[in-house]
Amino acid sequence: MEEMTIRVTEAADILGVTAQTLRNWEKSGRLVPQRSPGGQRRYVLSEMQRLAVDLPKLAWAWASSAQPPEIPDEYYCQQPDRFSGRLTKMGTVLEALPGGQAQGLASLLTSVAGEIGDNSFAHNIGNWPDVPGIFFAYDLQKRRIFLADRGQGIRATLQRVRPNIVNDGEAIHIAFTETISGRSPEKRGNGLKLVKKIAETNPIGLTLTSGIAQATIPAHGHMRVRAIDRNVRGVVTEITF
Numbered sequence: 001m002e003e004m005t006i007r008v009t010e011a012a013d014i015l016g017v018t019a020q021t022l023r024n025w026e027k028s029g030r031l032v033p034q035r036s037p038g039g040q041r042r043y044v045l046s047e048m049q050r051l052a053v054d055l056p057k058l059a060w061a062w063a064s065s066a067q068p069p070e071i072p073d074e075y076y077c078q079q080p081d082r083f084s085g086r087l088t089k090m091g092t093v094l095e096a097l098p099g100g101q102a103q104g105l106a107s108l109l110t111s112v113a114g115e116i117g118d119n120s121f122a123h124n125i126g127n128w129p130d131v132p133g134i135f136f137a138y139d140l141q142k143r144r145i146f147l148a149d150r151g152q153g154i155r156a157t158l159q160r161v162r163p164n165i166v167n168d169g170e171a172i173h174i175a176f177t178e179t180i181s182g183r184s185p186e187k188r189g190n191g192l193k194l195v196k197k198i199a200e201t202n203p204i205g206l207t208l209t210s211g212i213a214q215a216t217i218p219a220h221g222h223m224r225v226r227a228i229d230r231n232v233r234g235v236v237t238e239i240t241f
Contacts, residue, residue: 004045011043014052029098030141055137055146062135063148063236078133080121087114105241108198115191116147116237124151145239154210168211169225205240
């Protein structure tokens with residue numbers, strides 16, 4: 001079935017930008033429209049609606065709200081195989097971005113997102129507080145990837161083998177910097193060590209929040225862990241490139 005398309009002015013209204021902004025995005029390769037037989041710009045309506053969704057707000061709501069919010073099915077991965085399939089699709093889309101926008105980072109971004117998503121499943125299996133699975137969404141035009149879970153959080157999973165961990169900040173620091181026993185469910189930090197290395201040596205930024213602590217790794221920068229003024233029950237992560 002052919003997808004419904006709309007004119008440039010209608011697309012601009014949905015996204016909250018001007019028509020000239022859409023034309024500028026086309027010149028830069030950020031958002032390339034279709035063309036009608038007469039040469040007029042046409043945008044796929046469903047794609048514009050997807051781009052208009054506030055992904056950061058949805059990710060934070062999924063990880064921190066008392067009751068699970070309703071989210072589009074395309075962002076919800078209840079099982080690991082669903083996540084794996086969508087992760088593979090993201091890698092394919094990254095490789096196909098026009099003008100080399102991913103700058104050869106497709107495999108690295110897929111690895112980073114894969115490690116974080118796999119952690120969510122591995123460390124909450126059989127112990128999900130309410131809704132199992134993860135939120136996984138990306139806006140590659142804005143170069144942002146989001147993952148979130150409603151799990152137990154990093155501190156609770158690490159305390160199974162490190163009962164003396166005193167706060168969320170210490171837990172996050174251990175998860176990113178120390179090698180922990182590989183026996184499930186004790187490998188929370190091992191994958192995150194790879195994530196940290198990739199982010200610090202490539203133009204990839206990462207912000208991961210769990211409990212009341214947040215780790216930030218700027219592109220080519222060093223990790224910083226700080227306390228924040230909100231509580232995330234599980235884990236929420238934003239990846240930028």
